[in-house]
Amino acid sequence: MSTPERKKVSAIDFFCLGFGAIVGVGWAVSINGWMTNCGGPVPAGIGYLLCLIIMVPVALCYCELVPMMPVAGGGMAFAFRAFNEKVATISGWAAFGAFVFIIPWEAIQITDVLGYLIPALKAGNPLYTVLGSDVYLSTIIIGVVCSVAIFAINMRGLASAALLQKILCFFLIGCAIVGAIAALVGGTPGNLTPIYDVSDPTIYGPTADGLKEVSHSSMFGGCFAIVSQAAFFLSGFETIPQGVEDAGGDLKGVGKTVVLSVSMACIFYAILLFCFGYGYQWQAFAHLARPAAASMFPLIFPGTTGTVLFWILTIGAVAGLLTTWNGFFTASANLLMAMARGRLIPKVFAKQNANGVAVNGQLVCFLLSLAGPFVGANMIDPLTTFSAAAFMLSWCLTAWSLVLLRKNHPEMERPYKIPGGMATGLFAAILMTVVLVCAFIPVSPFYVGDMAVKMFIIWMAIGVIFFLVSGGQRKGLSEAELEEGVFGKKDA
Secondary structure, three states: OOOOOOOOEOHHHHHHHHHHHHHOOHHHHOHHHHHHHHOOHHHHHHHHHHHHHHHHHHHHHHHHHHHHOOOOOOHHHHHHHHOOHHHHHHHHHHHHHHHHOHHHHHHHHHHHHHHHHOHHHHOOOOOEEEOOEEEOHHHHHHHHHHHHHHHHHHOOOHHHHHHHHHHHHHHHHHHHHHHHHHHHHHOOHHHHOOOOOOOOHHHHOEEOOEEOOOOOOOHHHHHHOOHHHHHHHOOOOOHHHHOHHHEOOOHHHHHHHHHHHHHHHHHHHHHHHHHHHHHOOHHHHOOOOOOHHHHOHHHHOOOHHHHHHHHHHHHHHHHHHHHHHHHHHHHHHHHHHHHHHOOOOOHHHHOEOOOOOEHHHHHHHHHHHHHHHHHOHHHHHHHHHHHHHHHHHHHHHHHHHHHHHHHHOOOOOOOOOOOOOHHHHHHHHHHHHHHHHHHOOOOOOOOOOHHHHHHHHHHHHHHHHHHHHOHHHHHOOOHHHHHHHHHOOOOO
């Protein structure tokens, strides 16, 4: 029985999928945190431009590998070919954890942002409290409704999800541009000063042990302080490999969208940091209610103008939140399906419907999405840092996969070859290895935090258990059948 032909997804759709998943809502709700954690908008903006040095070589690795192996699974499939099934499981499970825990992060964020915008949603007594964060019935209902809507769209297939992504992506870019221009019109250069300052601990917020402290004391350190968070806020380009099986004929073009989406995101963040820092005194910016990028405009432009700008930026923030939520929903389900097809995890997750939708993977994502509104806003930071650590591991293994494939399999067809070849791949692999190691060293400015380390260890242990449980299923398949599971049937 033949299956219905799936709608093909173009390179521009994949760019919107990747860029929209990267940018999301962070620019609106976290930008003041970036400023304070780095000692000002200038070092934070420079930091994101420096991230190009780290991220573009990694993205170039994907750019070459995606058209080489255009299958769902991305880094997992690359590691399977370059290393073995064990390393593929580590890469895939780390990426899946990073992906799938962004989904409840988005569900938490939308209820948190709407709670600030509509105070009545948090009126009265909360149902309960989690980690000091109050949870209300009204915000739970909103989160559940949004989760159901995202799930329903993604169950229709990647083409439907990509259409929504394209609309939301262009909308959020438009809103951000309006905000950047308005900030430049209403601001002054003095708002960017002091260029670097970490002398006021009150702007960093409380922790369990008192006031949060930064790990740097110079502008140079401030520029690099963004790296530990950038792994989270620049993630999203991996959604492109996860949907590449639905691509049209231009696989080379699809691969290039990975680099383009990462580069544009770094530049986008840097521009907004400079513009919003110019628009409002950055140390005062630290105390504004979320979304801070919107909250400053009624202060800059009293009256109707400020109110209109506030709502434009707020709507753009919500659109960005939905782009990330939508992008990672699809990617998470496809990655889980790809791992199950190769029997790296139990095969029950490999189920697809007639439209090629990863049914059980979608259900897992849906359940996690539903959980988000129930756990409260104070889970945002632990989820952020855990995902950052998991992304770093996946990117590191992908870069080394490219190096090994170029060395051991030079005969493989490469529709796109990265500039610099092996040298670029080695640079990306070594650099990501250093960043990954530093992320787990407490004295490092890149350290992701104790909670993230604990979550990471537990998550990877679960992956090992799944791998061992599915061992019997792997033994029942030949090497060729396992290859077919990961890479699909070869054309005759």
